[in-house]
Amino acid sequence: MSETQDFEDLPPEKLPLDQWHRDHGARMVPFAGYEMPIQYEGIKAEHEWTRSKAGLFDVSHMGQLIVSGDGAGAALEAILPASLASLKPGHIRYSLLLNESGGILDDLMVTNSSRDGVEAFTLVVNGAMKWDDIGWLREHLPDDITMNHLADSALLALQGPEAAAALERVIPGCTDDLYFMQSTQAEWNGVEVGIARSGYTGEDGFEISLPASHAAKLADALLEIDSVKPAGLGARDSLRLEAGLPLYGHDLTEETDPVSAGLGFALTKSRRESGGFIGHDACMARLAMDGSAQVRVGLTLEGRLPAREGATVHCGDAMIGTVTSGGFSPTLGHPIAMAYIDSEHAEIGTQLSIEVRGRSLPATVTSLPFVPHNYARKGA
Structure with missing residues (x-):
C-alpha cells in the first residue's frame, strides 16, 4: 500500500520519530505529505539486511482508524468487499475501498479488534489517502457507528527472518501462537501495544502500533539487538516490488479494478454471492466478462x-x-x-x-x- 495525492502545496508534516531518524543518519525526503527517511546506510544494504536479518521501518504516516459500535462489522461490509462476519477477533484481512464503478480508491488492512463485548475493527489505510478515506467512510457509515482516527499513535514495521526473535526479546511472549495475518495486544513500558504479524516486504514481520510518545523508546530498544537495523522508504519499496505487492497510486488507482489488478481474492466468495458492498455490480460484471x-x-x-x-x-x-x-x-x-x-x-x-x-x-x-x-x- 502507498500514496498518490499531491502535497506540493502543503509543508510536509514530521513523523513522531523525525528527530530519531535524523540522529541515526537518515536522508529525509518529502513523501505522502510527510518528511520520510528514504535511507540510512544505503537502499541496497538495507534491502539485503531485511532479507537476511531484521529491518526497522517507520510507517507512522499510514492512517490508523478504529470503527466501533454494535453492527460495526455489518456497516463495514456495506462498504468493503471483505467478509467480516467470518473474521475472528485478532485476525486480519486485506481489503479495498471501491467506488460504484469498481475503481480502487485505496487498499487497506482490516483487523477484528473486538473485545470486552465491544464490536470494533481497526483499519490501516495509506498515508496520502487517509483523509479521503476518512471522508468516504464517514459519508457511508451509519451515524450510530463510531470512527476514531488514532492521530497520536505511531506505527513501526519490524521485518525480516529474525524479526520474531528480536521482538520477543523486547516484548516477551508477544509472538506466542501469533501467525501471519493475526494480531494481539501486549503491554510494554506501561503502555498498550498493538502487534500485527504482517507487513509489506514479503518477509515475516510485525507492524507495531503504540502511542507516539513511546515510539523512540521502542525503536531504541529494538536497535540494541544486533540483528536489527533501521531501514528506509527506498528498501521498503524494492522489497515490496520483489514481493509482487501493488503500490497504491502506481499499480492501483481509481482507474484500476480488482480483477485487472489481480486482486480477485479480496472479493471473497461469500460477498460475491451476497453483494451489498459498494462496487459489487461493477466487479461482478467484470468477472462475468471472464477477465479484463x-x-x-x-x-x-x-x-x-x-x-x-x-x-x-x-x-x-x-x-x-x-x-x-x-x-x-x-x-x-x-x-x-x-x-x-x-x-x-x-x-x-x-x-x-x-x-x-x-x-x-x-x-x-x-x-x-x-x-x-x-x-x-x-x-x-
Whole structure:
C-alpha cells in the first residue's frame, strides 16, 4: 500500500520519530505529505539486511482508524468487499475501498479488534489517502457507528527472518501462537501495544502500533539487538516490488479494478454471492466478462538498466501496456517491473520489450511474486 495525492502545496508534516531518524543518519525526503527517511546506510544494504536479518521501518504516516459500535462489522461490509462476519477477533484481512464503478480508491488492512463485548475493527489505510478515506467512510457509515482516527499513535514495521526473535526479546511472549495475518495486544513500558504479524516486504514481520510518545523508546530498544537495523522508504519499496505487492497510486488507482489488478481474492466468495458492498455490480460484471482487457503482470528484464513507471511495453511494433512499478532487484541481480498489459499477451513466458531511454529492452512475462514470500503461516 502507498500514496498518490499531491502535497506540493502543503509543508510536509514530521513523523513522531523525525528527530530519531535524523540522529541515526537518515536522508529525509518529502513523501505522502510527510518528511520520510528514504535511507540510512544505503537502499541496497538495507534491502539485503531485511532479507537476511531484521529491518526497522517507520510507517507512522499510514492512517490508523478504529470503527466501533454494535453492527460495526455489518456497516463495514456495506462498504468493503471483505467478509467480516467470518473474521475472528485478532485476525486480519486485506481489503479495498471501491467506488460504484469498481475503481480502487485505496487498499487497506482490516483487523477484528473486538473485545470486552465491544464490536470494533481497526483499519490501516495509506498515508496520502487517509483523509479521503476518512471522508468516504464517514459519508457511508451509519451515524450510530463510531470512527476514531488514532492521530497520536505511531506505527513501526519490524521485518525480516529474525524479526520474531528480536521482538520477543523486547516484548516477551508477544509472538506466542501469533501467525501471519493475526494480531494481539501486549503491554510494554506501561503502555498498550498493538502487534500485527504482517507487513509489506514479503518477509515475516510485525507492524507495531503504540502511542507516539513511546515510539523512540521502542525503536531504541529494538536497535540494541544486533540483528536489527533501521531501514528506509527506498528498501521498503524494492522489497515490496520483489514481493509482487501493488503500490497504491502506481499499480492501483481509481482507474484500476480488482480483477485487472489481480486482486480477485479480496472479493471473497461469500460477498460475491451476497453483494451489498459498494462496487459489487461493477466487479461482478467484470468477472462475468471472464477477465479484463488489461491485467497486471510481472516482467523480468535483461541487463542492468531498470524500467521505471511510465515506460511503454511492446509486442513487436504494437504498444500493449505501461509499466507501473519497476527497479533493479538486489535479490535477483537484474531489473524487474510490474505493468498492465493487454491480457492476450499475459501468458507466463511471453517475450515482450520495454522502451527505456530510447532503447528497446527485452522483457519476459513472469509469475508473481518475483521472490517467494516468507510469511509465518499457521501449519506451514
